[in-house]
Each structure stands twice: as structure tokens, then as C-alpha cells.
Amino acid sequence: MEINETDEQRLETIKAWWKENASSLITGLLLGLALLFGGKTWFAYQDRKSEEASNIYVTMTSALARGEEGLVNDRAGILIGEYPSMPYATLAALALAKVKLEQGELEAAHAQLQWALDKTGSEALRPLVRLRLARVMLAEGNLDGAEALLAQSRPEGAYAPLYNDLRGDIHAARGAVAEARAAYESALAALSADSAEHRLVQLKYENMAPPTVPGDGK
Numbered sequence: 416m417e418i419n420e421t422d423e424q425r426l427e428t429i430k431a432w433w434k435e436n437a438s439s440l441i442t443g444l445l446l447g448l449a450l451l452f453g454g455k456t457w458f459a460y461q462d463r464k465s466e467e468a469s470n471i472y473v474t475m476t477s478a479l480a481r482g483e484e485g486l487v488n489d490r491a492g493i494l495i496g497e498y499p500s501m502p503y504a505t506l507a508a509l510a511l512a513k514v515k516l517e518q519g520e521l522e523a524a525h526a527q528l529q530w531a532l533d534k535t536g537s538e539a540l541r542p543l544v545r546l547r548l549a550r551v552m553l554a555e556g557n558l559d560g561a562e563a564l565l566a567q568s569r570p571e572g573a574y575a576p577l578y579n580d581l582r583g584d585i586h587a588a589r590g591a592v593a594e595a596r597a598a599y600e601s602a603l604a605a606l607s608a609d610s611a612e613h614r615l616v617q618l619k620y621e622n623m624a625p626p627t628v629p630g631d632g633k
Contacts, residue, residue, distance in 0.1 A: 468494060468503040475510060484514055495530070505535040505544065512547065525551050542570040546577055558585050576605035580616050587623060595623050 475490035491507035498504050508531035515524035528548040535541060545568055552561035562585050565578055583598035599620035606613040 464498065465501065468498040468501050471498075472503045472506060475507060479510055479514075487511070487514055499534055500536055502535070502537040502540060505531045505537055505540050509544065509547065512551070516551070521551055521555050525555065542568055542574045542578075546574065546581065549581055553581070553585060553588065558588055561585055576602040576612070576616075579605070580612075580619075583616070583619065583623075587619070592623050592625065596620060596625065599623070 471490050471493055475487055475494070478484075478486035478490065487510060491511045494501075494504045494507035495511075508527045512524040512527040512531075515521075515527060525548065528544060528551060531544045532541070532548055535544060545564055549561040549564045552558075552564065562582070565582060565585075568578070570578055579598050579602035583595045583602065586592075586595035586598055599616050602616045603613060603620065606616065
């Protein structure tokens with residue numbers, strides 16, 4: 416009898432505990448299931464969006480290679496408008512800027528590159544965007560702005576000589592011969608001697624005559 420009473424007491428205790436906690440347990444279970452399946456749904460959605468953006472980007476680059484500017488504008492507009500947080504949108508803005516530069520529309524190219532710099536979430540693309548925007552600013556005659564933009568980054572690797580090359584161009588535009596030659600020298604030191612980039616920078620370096628020292632007889 417004592418054992419039966421103990422079992423009954425345990426049963427009553429379980430019933431009471433369930434009554435008090437059933438609601439929170441069910442809520443927690445449902446929340447856990449929602450997070451699990453919601454997470455899977457979210458990742459599936461992200462994968463689908465990325466695949467869509469990739470397909471649009473491939474179409475855009477093919478059109479760019481064929482010189483179909485209308486199609487480039489259309490596909491780039493979709494990437495920028497509907498997938499702004501993805502690297503494809505940044506690449507689309509770079510493509511649009513290239514088209515605008517070829518058309519001589521510096522202001523439009525500047526706007527595309529500025530958008531890319533402001534919106535890109537890709538740190539890998541940021542040095543490239545900054546470099547191209549600085550080149551456009553130089554073409555616009557905004558030497559101080561171009562120089563300040565380059566100063567915001569200290570790129571390493573392949574971008575370092577390109578930045579120094581552009582710094583040389585900025586100094587050359589100011590007529591600062593010594594500074595231009597020094598920047599070109601830094602670029603040349605980091606470029607492969609048999610590369611097209613090296614030959615171009617070497618030509619610019621040689622075309623910048625050393626400053627004349629008063630009284631040296633030259």
C-alpha cells in the first residue's frame with residue numbers, strides 16, 4: 416500500500432509539473448523547430464538568390480564582351496537594384512563605369528564607382544573600386560580628391576604598384592617631377608620586368624625629366 420501511495424504521489428507530482436510547464440515546453444519546442452527549418456529555408460533562399468545573381472552577371476559580362484551596351488545597362492541595373500549587398504552588384508557598377516568612361520561620361524562613371532565604394536561589402540573589391548574612382552577623379556582634374564582617396568588605403572600585393580603608378584600620375588599632373596619619379600620608381604620595383612605594366616610605367620618614368628638644379632650648367 417505504501418508503494419502504491421508513493422506511485423500515486425509521483426504521478427500527481429508529474430501531472431502538476433506538466434500543468435505548470437507544458438506551455439513553455441511546447442513553445443520552446445515549436446521555436447526550436449521554427450529556427451531549424453527557418454534557418455534551412457533562409458540558407459536555401461540565399462543560395463537561390465546567389466545563383467540568380469550569378470546567372471545575371473554572366474549574361475552581363477558576355478554582353479560587355481560583345482559591346483552590347485543596352486544589355487549591359489539592363490543586367491547591371493538589375494544586379495544593383497535587386498542584389499545590392501552581393502559582390503555581383505559591385506562588379507556590375509564597375510562594368511557600368513567602364514561603359515560610361517568609354518563614352519566619355521566621366522560624371523556618370525564617377526557616380527557608379529562612388530556607389531560601389533559606398534555600398535560594397537567586399538573588402539577584396541574595395542581597393543580596386545578605390546583605384547578606379549581615383550583615376551576618374553584625376554581625369555576630372557580633382558587631383559587633391561584623387562590623392563586623398565588613395566591615401567585611405569595601403570594595399571599590398573598586386574594593387575601596391577598600381578597605387579604608386581597612379582600617385583606618380585597625380586604628381587606628374589601637378590608638375591612635381593621628383594615626386595612623380597619617386598612614385599614611378601616604387602611601382603617599377605614591384606612590377607615584373609617583362610610585364611606590359613612595367614613597360615608603361617618605365618615609359619612614364621623616362622618621360623619625366625629630372626628636376627634641373629640651379630647652377631649645374633644644364
